[in-house]
Amino acid sequence: MPYVHDTLARLQKSSPAQTEFYQAAEEVLESIRPLLDSDKRYREASIVERIVEPERQIMFRVTWMDDQGKIQVNKGYRIQFNSAIGPYKGGLRFHPSVNAGIIKFLGFEQIFKNSLTGLAIGGGKGGSDFNPKGRSDAEIMRFCQSFMSELYRHIGDTIDVPAGDIGVGGREIGYMYGQYKRLTGSYEGVLTGKGLNWGGSLVRTEATGYGAVYFAENMLNSRNDSLDGKTCLVSGAGNVAIYTIEKLYQMGALPVTCSDSQGTIYHADGIDLPLLKDLKEVRRVSLEEYVKAHPKARYIPVADYPKDGHAVWRFEAQAAFPSATQNELTAADAKALLANGVVCVSEGANMPSTAEAVDLFLDARIAYGPGKAANAGGVATSQLEMAQNASMTRWTFEEVDTRLQGIMKGIFERSHETAKEFDQPTNLVLGANIAGFRKVADAMIQQGCV
Known part of the structure; x- marks a missing residue:
């Protein structure tokens, strides 16, 4: 299909040397061909060209001091990919492999994963090439505080709500949340994966x-x-x-x-x-x-x-x-x-x-569940944490787990029914991608040229 091929070719020119991002984009765009062929609205509104480009890409320097008194320098990222159906939502990854291409691939996948949950959350991702392995708690705290000193100006509970990912657990979320609160003077649900005694949700870890x-x-x-x-x-x-x-x-x-x-x-x-x-x-x-x-x-x-x-x-x-x-x-x-x-x-x-x-x-x-469908439980429960923060309530483990089970069943059913709609009932890659894409694309069309 020349339309998809030309879009991918332009993407490689505009975003050079981002192999994982190309892989993710090609997998999605190739699998939604049946939808693009059957509904011309998406081509007329340039949805594909728009959806592969992040709404905002933030890159920044992170300087911090190690335990030996030496200043270290890392790079920080936040890719705010798509906010058509809700505030940006996606994790922060601290790992030496992190670069712009990795973060863009993860953020692109997050758009459709978040859409599939049925919840009002857009797609984003972020992180740094900082390696927490072998670092002391004090070093990790200083890095997290420096990282948040830049990131805080770009996030908020109705703007962008980061979570954890590889290298970012409860310890790191705590350090970043403390710095956000210190800088803004605001106690809000701007990060998920928080401690249970200060706004976190049961089941989030699991x-x-x-x-x-x-x-x-x-x-x-x-x-x-x-x-x-x-x-x-x-x-x-x-x-x-x-x-x-x-x-x-x-x-x-x-x-x-x-x-x-x-x-x-x-x-x-x-x-x-x-x-x-x-x-x-x-x-x-x-x-x-x-x-x-x-x-x-x-x-x-x-x-x-x-x-x-x-x-x-x-x-x-x-x-x-x-x-x-x-x-x-x-x-x-x-x-x-x-x-x-x-x-x-x-x-x-x-x-x-x-x-x-x-x-x-x-x-x-075989029964094959692609990541954007099968691993959406984490971001779904992050949104449940956002809901609890907004209402200043706390749900029991059983309440959250029951909601999680319902969300995962809903994701499967949406993916499965969409796959059957396009006469490929065992292809949940096609089903998940089309179901996730269609919801976001329809929202983009309804909101106009933004």
Whole structure:
């Protein structure tokens, strides 16, 4: 389709060297071709050309002092991508890999993910190339305060409400919120993922992992199947992976893997969840420590990974939950998963499967939940935190979890019904992208040339 091809070509000229962003844009635009062919309004209103360009891109210097008294310099970003259906909403990522292309890819995905939730939130993303690993609490506090000293002027509870992402948990949110309050003198719900005793929401920590499992269960239920009794592969060892594992146990499944940046654990008897939480939430140490408590478990260091993929996907199982980072699941991994009996893949991370891997899942017609649908539980619960802040109320764990389950069911049903509308009932990539795009695009048309 020349229209899509020409848009992508222009994008590569206007945003050079942003590979992940091109990948995300191409995946969305290619999958919405049936909608663009059937409804000329979107082309007439230049929606595609508009939606791939952020409304605002903010880049700034972050200077801070380390414990040795040396001034360090990092780069900060906030991409405010689209506000057609609500204030910008999306996480902050602190990781050495962060650059403008990564943040734009994440922000672009956030538009459609947030739209799919059915909630009034637009798409945004931000972060820094700061690496919190190995830094003291005092260093992290000084960095967060410096970061917020620039960011605060661009955000607000009805403007842009950041949350956490990789490298940004409750500690970092607390430091940034304290600095925002100090600078503005305002106590408002401008960040989500806050502490429970100062505006945070129950279930927020668990939400993305729980949501990915709820989405998988909905996919399987639609095929007269369930997670009960299934062996599951999970990547990652952060919040998403930990609470995916927790919810899998609650659903009667057996998660047998997890991973971090240094290696993978395979434990045939099932991952020891209390130990995993201790290693990653308390001691913050490598998964290599896991085998000291469980010598029968297997630890595979990164150096021993297959050259064409990731060790975590090379075991027999029926369901897989990529929950670490982008492009972690290759075509070779996808072939291994399918050969080993996997019938369900639910993405807890953002764009964790390469385009080639996605094609293999779609061709095999397995239950495949793309990240923008399957991992929307985190941002959905962030919006529930915003609602509680606005009304100055506090909901119980059960209330929030029930709402989360309903939201994830709604996302599945919208994606599934849209896929069926376009005669591809097993293609939730197409269904999620069209459903998410259509809501935002219609809002943009109704609001005029803005």
